Amino acid sequence: MRPGPSQDDVRRQNLGALLRHVHVHGPTTRAELTTTLGLNRSTIGALTADLSAVGLVSEGAPKETGRAGRPSLVVRPESARVYAYAYSVEVDRLRAARIGLGGAVLDRRDLDRPRGLLAAEAAPLLAGAVKQMQQIVPSDAICVGAGVAVCGMVRRDDGLVRLGPTTGWVDEPIGAALGAELGIDVPVTVGNVADVAAFAEHARGVAAGCDNVLYLYGDVGVGAGIIAGGRRLTGHGGYGGEVGHMKVVLDGRPCECGSRGCWETEIGEHGLLRAAGRSGARGRGALLAVFDAADRGDARAQTAVRQAGDWLGFGVANLVNVFNPEMVIFGGTMRDLYLAAAAQIRSRLNSNALSACLEHVRLRTPKLGEDAPLIGAAELAFERLLADPLDVG
């Protein structure tokens, strides 16, 4: 336990709490802010004035309520004026977006990523997309930072991508490369894609209000973003959540990480395509074709989906015993597999997980869908702003 904060700290914390509230919940009346934040009216007024002075929020009359008396002013985040850049580096795709305070996607660009493309090659492509977007940014707008979601293990201290088994990245400095290409003087924060997608769903998605969440994200491999006790679980170096590399089969099939029998060799892209007799194929489209074939009655595709679903339930049961979450979210390719094999997954969970660990678990698909990595990457940038709002710009 640390000693109590100074008065300056308290003011910063109050500014952050107010700004976070409108960032997450949208326009809010002063009266509601007073109640929700538990601060008095004059404090709310002073905080709003401070945030307004630096252009982070604006105040205005509410819509006509029909009630008598002076209506409470509405505090709105400056969503069109205050923004962050968000990037997502996926196995087969690169994405860039401009995301406003409040979480709206203001603009976006998608690009193919040839497998094997390294950070030094990806950065100019992403920077090019940003330059296109910059052409229509209002001249008085404020960029508060940039965030990157990456398929790979990200060192927390400096954002170095230590290993991306499915992207082929080893010690790739994507944050530094992007910073250099962009030539804009804002910090670039890098995070693992499952971690930032979980962060987004926890902040403003299906897991809002849940303190213990497991978000399984599949691209070609599988990772987890974990919220424990309301906070992101990152581990010592930032590499926590590598659930795809839990061994489930002693001396099983070789994995791209260099080991054998990892969970993702059974539930990831390669495993599912192999089981479906389509080892030559790859990519999300090939996966969807298997689910589609299973739907249409193709016996081999059905067996492949059933097996993978069974393995998915097997691993989720283990994680439920370890984390006792209240929600498990299936994102990326895990969403497709979950929807195709929900019965197997529930059955495995019921037979393998301890009933006390399982009793309040809800299984869900993402509310933010494929935008979660981008929105989460922007949240990484907004976090700095929320920690010290008057330090903007």
Add this chain to the structure above:
Amino acid sequence: MRPGPSQDDVRRQNLGALLRHVHVHGPTTRAELTTTLGLNRSTIGALTADLSAVGLVSEGAPKETGRAGRPSLVVRPESARVYAYAYSVEVDRLRAARIGLGGAVLDRRDLDRPRGLLAAEAAPLLAGAVKQMQQIVPSDAICVGAGVAVCGMVRRDDGLVRLGPTTGWVDEPIGAALGAELGIDVPVTVGNVADVAAFAEHARGVAAGCDNVLYLYGDVGVGAGIIAGGRRLTGHGGYGGEVGHMKVVLDGRPCECGSRGCWETEIGEHGLLRAAGRSGARGRGALLAVFDAADRGDARAQTAVRQAGDWLGFGVANLVNVFNPEMVIFGGTMRDLYLAAAAQIRSRLNSNALSACLEHVRLRTPKLGEDAPLIGAAELAFERLLADPLDVG
């Protein structure tokens, strides 16, 4: 992010921080407290006076330093006067202790526990031990509460033991039973034994200063106490850390939890004794006899220890990939197994865990040894005191 605290909250937090410092680090000069807590001298003086007035700390001259000038007063926790009761419910043993502020064991009693003994039968035995201890408690001493460490899954809200596969407990209200037997008006907090042992090692043991810790505790089964980002990971209902029930073998041996192939069927007491050809034996003594036989060259015992060590490494590698801890602690019977098979465990870890997740992991045995569950149980009680020190008594 919550709004900043009120002035009352800040004062409470400062009182807690000062008391926690002397509780964990022992007698400390006012000058050191000023530096460590980052508060000014007059604040430290006022906080110390408040804590001293309610009998939680005392002040006195330091030992002769030989330096010139007026020496800084030393603040000491009232270790002999302020205490908590701590209980440990293990598979074959019941323990009770009286533990002073500062963490010293002031008194203790150990009792055998016949397997099958329920909470209603255990509580009078533990209460009897406490009544013996009470006879020599000074009349002006203050009991701040009681904590219980239990082999089993503990519901956080009310301390109900939902399931203890190895103790045979199902929905056992040990906290309430102890409260009723003791007839003393203090709260009784119940926690899982691995959780509280991890808490103790993190607060004042081998993991002091480590933010990401995995503590594996073996009695007959195996559980984990997990510290993530400096905080205890408990999960939604309080059941997190049930790593012994991760499945490692598809359709493996039956487990006492009702499922099959759980990790503890390979590394727990039953698995090791079975592999050593001693299925009829049980208890810690029988386990130690296997390690001893392996040491003396008994081939079957050696094979059993090697296999169990290999499985221990297998599971730890999975957990290292999931949690990226900086330390793994082997406690209870896992300490014995770790010491007997360290080579297998390290070898499995090196081949199975991702190198980034593994790179800063230290493997350790507990500093507090067998006292960790008792000291951790007392810490549960002291936590309430530290959260609001002036609410004592």
